[in-house]
Amino acid sequence: MSALDGLYQQIILEHAKARHGDGPLEGADGEHHEYNPTCGDEITLRVKLDDAHERIEAVAWQGDGCSISMASASVLTDLVAGRPVDEALGLAEEFRSMLRSKGAGEPDEDVLGDAIAFHGVSKYVMRIKCAMLSWVALEAAVGTAR
Amino acid sequence: MIHTDTESVGARAVRDIRRDFPALADPGDARPTAYLDSAATAQRPAVVLDAERDYLEHDVAAVHRGASAATGRSTTRFEEARADVARFVGAADEREVVWAQNATDALNMVALGIADASAGIGGARADRFALQPGDEIVLPEAEHHANLLPWQRVAQRTGARLVPVRVDEHGCWGIDDLAAVLTPRTRVVAFAEISNVTGLIVPVSDVVAVVRERAPQALVVLDACQSVPHRPVDLAGYGVDFAAFSGHKMLGPNGIGVLYGRAELLDVLPPARTGGSTITRVTFDSAEFLPAPQRFEAGTQAVSQAIGLAAAVRYLEDLGMDAVAAHEAAFAARVVEGVAAIPGVRIVGPQRGEPRGGLVSVAVDGVHAHDVGQFLDDAGLVVRVGHHCAQPLHRALGLTATTRASAHVYTTVEEADRFVTALGEVRGFFGLGTGAA
Numbered sequence: 001m002s003a004l005d006g007l008y009q010q011i012i013l014e015h016a017k018a019r020h021g022d023g024p025l026e027g028a029d030g031e032h033h034e035y036n037p038t039c040g041d042e043i044t045l046r047v048k049l050d051d052a053h054e055r056i057e058a059v060a061w062q063g064d065g066c067s068i069s070m071a072s073a074s075v076l077t078d079l080v081a082g083r084p085v086d087e088a089l090g091l092a093e094e095f096r097s098m099l100r101s102k103g104a105g106e107p108d109e110d111v112l113g114d115a116i117a118f119h120g121v122s123k124y125v126m127r128i129k130c131a132m133l134s135w136v137a138l139e140a141a142v143g144t145a146r
Numbered sequence: 147m148i149h150t151d152t153e154s155v156g157a158r159a160v161r162d163i164r165r166d167f168p169a170l171a172d173p174g175d176a177r178p179t180a181y182l183d184s185a186a187t188a189q190r191p192a193v194v195l196d197a198e199r200d201y202l203e204h205d206v207a208a209v210h211r212g213a214s215a216a217t218g219r220s221t222t223r224f225e226e227a228r229a230d231v232a233r234f235v236g237a238a239d240e241r242e243v244v245w246a247q248n249a250t251d252a253l254n255m256v257a258l259g260i261a262d263a264s265a266g267i268g269g270a271r272a273d274r275f276a277l278q279p280g281d282e283i284v285l286p287e288a289e290h291h292a293n294l295l296p297w298q299r300v301a302q303r304t305g306a307r308l309v310p311v312r313v314d315e316h317g318c319w320g321i322d323d324l325a326a327v328l329t330p331r332t333r334v335v336a337f338a339e340i341s342n343v344t345g346l347i348v349p350v351s352d353v354v355a356v357v358r359e360r361a362p363q364a365l366v367v368l369d370a371c372q373s374v375p376h377r378p379v380d381l382a383g384y385g386v387d388f389a390a391f392s393g394h395k396m397l398g399p400n401g402i403g404v405l406y407g408r409a410e411l412l413d414v415l416p417p418a419r420t421g422g423s424t425i426t427r428v429t430f431d432s433a434e435f436l437p438a439p440q441r442f443e444a445g446t447q448a449v450s451q452a453i454g455l456a457a458a459v460r461y462l463e464d465l466g467m468d469a470v471a472a473h474e475a476a477f478a479a480r481v482v483e484g485v486a487a488i489p490g491v492r493i494v495g496p497q498r499g500e501p502r503g504g505l506v507s508v509a510v511d512g513v514h515a516h517d518v519g520q521f522l523d524d525a526g527l528v529v530r531v532g533h534h535c536a537q538p539l540h541r542a543l544g545l546t547a548t549t550r551a552s553a554h555v556y557t558t559v560e561e562a563d564r565f566v567t568a569l570g571e572v573r574g575f576f577g578l579g580t581g582a583a
Contacts, residue, residue: 017577068516
């Protein structure tokens with residue numbers, strides 16, 4: 001696998017096109033707009049929580065950006081919808097750690113699922129922010145909802 | 147023929163020119179890195195590095211201060227550098243060349259001087275710069291942020307209004323578009339001779355003529371960042387009031403640039419920065435300033451960088467600026483020609499057959515510019531991706547970012563072709579058809 005194929009794994013390219021969760025969200029409890037001024041990527045991510053504010057009932061986003069940032073938002077949607085809030089935030093932290101690994105170690109597929117495809121991004125310092133964009137927005141959106 | 151011009155600069159082969167640049171020494175790789183980002187910052191020939199080192203090893207001493215012979219030598223070299231740069235850009239007098247950090251700094255010096263004059267600083271002599279609420283500052287929406295944000299600041303301070311010259315679907319504007327928005331209230335017209343995104347070449351003398359006719363009170367401020375390094379420029383001949391350019395884009399050092407101004411204006415423009423070496427007479431609560439250029443050069447200057455810049459200027463003069471311009475026009479034409487044949491890739495700026503500077507920006511349908519940049523980086527191409535400090539222009543074009551390849555004297559035909567070839571592979575890599583999206 002070439003270096004470039006390691007960054008743009010097939011699953012990332014597919015998610016960048018499929019864009020799971022792309023759209024508005026009726027009755028959202030929290031939302032956050034995140035912007036990366038160096039490349040112009042932006043995302044508005046919305047969450048709807050259950051009555052006890054313990055579970056993410058639904059997540060959706062609207063954004064514009066590179067394939068890494070859009071695929072990351074798509075994978076995020078698959079991973080956190082229906083999850084307990086604390087688990088989703090833990091996942092965000094796990095994802096961040098993987099991106100800061102500079103390519104070291106092996107990510108845990110049982111925990112991160114499709115998100116392990118972003119392990120290759122950790123070797124490209126300029127692209128880590130792209131992958132983190134939606135996750136940072138998730139953390140902030142949950143914060144505004146709770 | 148394109149091939150001849152692309153592979154040589156006047157009498158010298160590009161292959162030979164590249165030996166003058168330590169950073170471009172052939173590493174023996176099968177596929178060496180192609181540096182196609184000279185519009186952002188250029189590589190430096192050994193003569194520039196040598197000139198700085200020579201000064202630093204032999205002649206360092208304070209300039210324009212003290213009475214020693216060493217100070218005299220240092221001052222002489224510093225002022226000779228100014229004369230070289232003045233000659234290079236066609237200034238009527240070397241006093242019209244003011245050292246700045248870079249073009250951004252130079253444009254701020256003009257804008258802040260106008261803001262100060264508007265607040266009464268500089269007295270009656272600076273009245274001609276003073277703006278009133280409702281006065282107009284005209285500039286194309288294509289401008290680099292360096293030639294936009296300082297004017298936003300002037301507008302905020304004075305109540306003057308920013309008036310855009312609109313661009314067409316390619317990001318270009320013409321004299322008629324400018325003429326349509328000029329009024330007797332227009333007090334500043336600012337624009338780039340060559341756009342850093344579109345490569346559009348503006349006929350400066352014609353613009354000046356229209357401004358003088360329709361807005362006789364307006365100052366004409368030229369961003370010459372992408373022109374001075376790449377083609378013959380005659381600032382006095384153009385008739386502009388002020389101009390700005392950066393050393394590091396013209397094969398010179400970082401940290402040195404130039405504010406050009408007509409002497410009669412520079413002598414009365416309030417200096418945006420004040421301090422040592424700028425004055426004639428200082429009392430505890432007042433100061434009188436020297437004529438240009440010293441009134442603007444507060445504090446210890448970037449002396450070795452100025453001397454390095456003069457070496458860059460002499461290097462470019464030896465090549466001949468007409469030859470440099472022809473070489474880069476050929477690069478741009480070759481890239482435009484190649485890109486035009488790629489489905490799904492759009493050229494921003496002048497289209498096939500139209501003149502343009504030595505840079506080409508493109509948008510790839512369905513692929514974000516940062517993904518394009520990553521793909522090109524993997525192919526060993528150093529290009530610029532992003533908004534190139536021109537967000538309003540990109541917004542007008544419906545784009546967030548573009549990918550730009552730019553040339554200088556050392557750029558080869560092979561590098562132009564590698565850029566085109568790699569661009570042709572981008573959409574396929576990202577799973578898009580070879581047809582237009």
